[in-house]
Amino acid sequence: MQTCREFFCDEAMKLTISRKLLLGYLLMALLTVVASAYALASLQRLSSVAYNITNNHISVMERSKKMLDILMAQERAEKKYLILKDPEIEQIFWHRSDEFLEEMELMRRLVLDERTKASVTAVAALQNSLKKSFAEEVQLIHSGRFDEAGAISETRGRTLIQEMSSYLLNVQKNADETINNEMNLIASQGLTAVHLTLGIGLLSLVLGITLALIITRNISRPLQQLQKAAGMIAEGNLDQKIEARRDDEIGALAKSFDHMTQRLKVLEELNLDASPLTGLPGNLAIESRIAGLLSKGEIFSLCQVDLDNFKPFADKYGYAWGSEVIKEVAVLLAGYISGVKPQETFLGHIGGDDFVVIGRPDQVESICQRLVADFEPRIHSFYEEHDAQNGYFIGRNRQGIVQKLPLITVTAAIVTDDGSRFRSPLEMARKVAQLKEYAKSLPGSNYVHERDLPDEEALQLENLQALAEADNAQRK
Numbered sequence: 001m002q003t004c005r006e007f008f009c010d011e012a013m014k015l016t017i018s019r020k021l022l023l024g025y026l027l028m029a030l031l032t033v034v035a036s037a038y039a040l041a042s043l044q045r046l047s048s049v050a051y052n053i054t055n056n057h058i059s060v061m062e063r064s065k066k067m068l069d070i071l072m073a074q075e076r077a078e079k080k081y082l083i084l085k086d087p088e089i090e091q092i093f094w095h096r097s098d099e100f101l102e103e104m105e106l107m108r109r110l111v112l113d114e115r116t117k118a119s120v121t122a123v124a125a126l127q128n129s130l131k132k133s134f135a136e137e138v139q140l141i142h143s144g145r146f147d148e149a150g151a152i153s154e155t156r157g158r159t160l161i162q163e164m165s166s167y168l169l170n171v172q173k174n175a176d177e178t179i180n181n182e183m184n185l186i187a188s189q190g191l192t193a194v195h196l197t198l199g200i201g202l203l204s205l206v207l208g209i210t211l212a213l214i215i216t217r218n219i220s221r222p223l224q225q226l227q228k229a230a231g232m233i234a235e236g237n238l239d240q241k242i243e244a245r246r247d248d249e250i251g252a253l254a255k256s257f258d259h260m261t262q263r264l265k266v267l268e269e270l271n272l273d274a275s276p277l278t279g280l281p282g283n284l285a286i287e288s289r290i291a292g293l294l295s296k297g298e299i300f301s302l303c304q305v306d307l308d309n310f311k312p313f314a315d316k317y318g319y320a321w322g323s324e325v326i327k328e329v330a331v332l333l334a335g336y337i338s339g340v341k342p343q344e345t346f347l348g349h350i351g352g353d354d355f356v357v358i359g360r361p362d363q364v365e366s367i368c369q370r371l372v373a374d375f376e377p378r379i380h381s382f383y384e385e386h387d388a389q390n391g392y393f394i395g396r397n398r399q400g401i402v403q404k405l406p407l408i409t410v411t412a413a414i415v416t417d418d419g420s421r422f423r424s425p426l427e428m429a430r431k432v433a434q435l436k437e438y439a440k441s442l443p444g445s446n447y448v449h450e451r452d453l454p455d456e457e458a459l460q461l462e463n464l465q466a467l468a469e470a471d472n473a474q475r476k
Helices: 004-013 017-084 087-108 114-142 146-234 249-273 283-296 310-317 319-336 361-382 385-390 425-440 455-475
Strands: 300-308 346-351 354-359 392-396 402-406 409-417 446-449
Touching: 017 087, 017 114, 017 146, 087 114, 114 146, 146 249, 283 346, 283 354, 283 425, 300 319, 300 361, 300 425, 310 319, 310 392, 319 346, 319 354, 319 361, 354 361, 361 409, 361 446, 385 392, 409 425, 425 446
Parallel strands: 409 446
Antiparallel strands: 300 354, 300 409, 346 354, 392 402
């Protein structure tokens, strides 16, 4: 036996239409998220490269240019000092040297590649050498040894400035090449990101359309079959069957459709079985209702209603007028149960002047009481006035003899059971028919319940039933 957990797992695994649509939307959403995530990641990489260009490489170029300008200013201050020997010019040199070193420290704080780091280190060392060389020139000037100071400036000082200039120019060149390379990288990566993002977006669109077509076809085909089958049923062909072996809503709809078709077949059979005169259900429906109640074990009453002296009336007044009497009885009975739920009380027409009422014992007995009380005043309107006043009419009996014949009366017989006495509708119908024969022997309109029978009459009915069963067994 399938456990509750297995049942709920199976239910959870069923791909209903809503789940199929949800999976389709989730797939499209996933591809959209992937495309968006890739685009954002590419944008982040490009932004990082652009930030590095702006905040590092361009800064390196600007500071190297500024350091080169400071270096040229140092050189000019040195040359002027050798000529003018002015202490203020000496201070300008040292001030420019401090500016140079400050710029160099700011450059070192940037993100530098190895070549730039090596160049900055070399420039720092050369700047210290230049400071020492200038200090030596100042001492020689103070000692009056001007030629020696000029010689140091032309040889060692010039060489140091040229080397620093060369390093700074290389730093600028290296930064410029790096900027060009990273700009090319931005262009290349940007183009690749655009292509891949468009590709993923296009793939998402194609998969989404494909999935939508598959789901639409998966839904529309069985719906078209259902539409076609519904049209065939509307034309009266009830042999339609939908092949939809699936666990979604359409599968459930197809099963319900098949169940409806089978039910319509049953209803059609019952409708064909209905009386053409009164429109009431016939023998098949009556037997089905009795069998259902017997199998359920619910207590209910079966009542058979019969008209007495109906054939002589129809012989004199004609079958058409007799049919109007039968329809009037149907109208009376239908009026009594109009306020009762259909599933509680059932009215059927066996045929001719015989009717059946099935329902709760109290309801059935109440209907019989009202029928007996209302019948005779209603039936008089179907006779000629003098026949109704006399309470009889002149006609021929079954042997063709002219005589006084009584007016139509009504007889009802009631049998009650809960499935414990009668095994089939046939047995219960036989019992109520036997009880009706006794009731017809009573004068006037009346109804009889089997509990109302005198003991001798009940015994006589039991004997009649036993004889009938024995006779049926002998025939078999």
